[in-house]
Amino acid sequence: MPTRTVKKVKLKPGSERILKIIGVVVALLLIVFIFYRSNINSLKKIGYSEKAAKTILSKFKKDYCLQLGENKTLNAAFESSDYIEKNLDTYSKVKYRKQKHLIKNINKLIKKKYSNDQISTIITHGDDKAVSEFTKRDKVRYLDEFYTLDYAKLALYDRYVDFMNKSREDAEGSVIYVNLDLDKENYKDYSFVKDFSYDMLINKHRALSPKFIPPRLVKINKEYCTDGEKIEGNEKAIDASETMIAAAAKKNIHILISSGYRSYDGQKEIENMYLKLYGENYVNKFVAHAGFSEHQTGLAFDFASAKKSIFTTSDEYVWMFENAYKYGFVYRFPKGSEEITGYTAEPWHFRYVGKEIAKKCHDEDITFDEYFAKYLY
Numbered sequence: 001m002p003t004r005t006v007k008k009v010k011l012k013p014g015s016e017r018i019l020k021i022i023g024v025v026v027a028l029l030l031i032v033f034i035f036y037r038s039n040i041n042s043l044k045k046i047g048y049s050e051k052a053a054k055t056i057l058s059k060f061k062k063d064y065c066l067q068l069g070e071n072k073t074l075n076a077a078f079e080s081s082d083y084i085e086k087n088l089d090t091y092s093k094v095k096y097r098k099q100k101h102l103i104k105n106i107n108k109l110i111k112k113k114y115s116n117d118q119i120s121t122i123i124t125h126g127d128d129k130a131v132s133e134f135t136k137r138d139k140v141r142y143l144d145e146f147y148t149l150d151y152a153k154l155a156l157y158d159r160y161v162d163f164m165n166k167s168r169e170d171a172e173g174s175v176i177y178v179n180l181d182l183d184k185e186n187y188k189d190y191s192f193v194k195d196f197s198y199d200m201l202i203n204k205h206r207a208l209s210p211k212f213i214p215p216r217l218v219k220i221n222k223e224y225c226t227d228g229e230k231i232e233g234n235e236k237a238i239d240a241s242e243t244m245i246a247a248a249a250k251k252n253i254h255i256l257i258s259s260g261y262r263s264y265d266g267q268k269e270i271e272n273m274y275l276k277l278y279g280e281n282y283v284n285k286f287v288a289h290a291g292f293s294e295h296q297t298g299l300a301f302d303f304a305s306a307k308k309s310i311f312t313t314s315d316e317y318v319w320m321f322e323n324a325y326k327y328g329f330v331y332r333f334p335k336g337s338e339e340i341t342g343y344t345a346e347p348w349h350f351r352y353v354g355k356e357i358a359k360k361c362h363d364e365d366i367t368f369d370e371y372f373a374k375y376l377y
């Protein structure tokens, strides 16, 4: 029987050593890799992205970052090709906003000698475009005066300064006026409000197109209308009116509605009628031009008293003045706010905005225009 000889491969002593070295190197690399990954993971755990974490390690800033904990601006800095080492302290202190040129803009603002707090202020008062534009101008003088207000807009800085110089308003007043475009002429250079919403603002600077018709127009209960007229309004606003009128009736307060939704053409007829009767000055002061009337939203109503012909002398007026906000209505054109609202006081005209906004306007004692300038603009 032939015997099989198994040949044992024997490595030369030299090759064995090489393999051993390779083994050690691979093991070392593995250890380094595991260590590297655990560092990356510890940074990711406190909110850094993979990309930022890699840069942090390559720049030997791991301990610095771990010590600070989560910091979105730093994360953006380490992700950005605009990162500058000497600006690191500012990056760590400036508030974060998701903006495409955040780090580039911070660098520019540091160059203009703004403080860290001021840079935060600038970043948080505009979008990427507004901040980028702002970085192009020389250091401004009244940054802290205007921008301690949350609702001051970076892009409007020059208009705020102009308005404050020309008017008797302080910084806060100037911001509100300019946010409402009140530094512009009435009925000129206005914008269009396209979409219906319960918090839409229509005034002499914010118009509706002739085609705008509010959704879900319904007729109000005939009993609640003056002369049994068919008055329409948005369903939710009508519901709120009826609830309010019914609640008032229980207290012997008898409110009626004399006007609700008016179409663009309807308002145009009214405008023309008053124009013929009293002329342009009167119309500009007392009658909304077509497209600029809140009645076109289906959310505004004129109220009346069932007991007295002059509304302001009635218990109904007093009751509404004190209670309408509980049903989601704001007293739209109050006395003393003519410059803000653009209208002479109209004690009968109320606007449905929903309970939350109405309560806030009531509690802060502000008009809906001011509410808009502060919270919705």
Ligand SMILES: [Zn+2]
Binding pocket: 259, 295, 300, 301, 302, 348, 349, 350
């Ligand atoms: Zn009205």
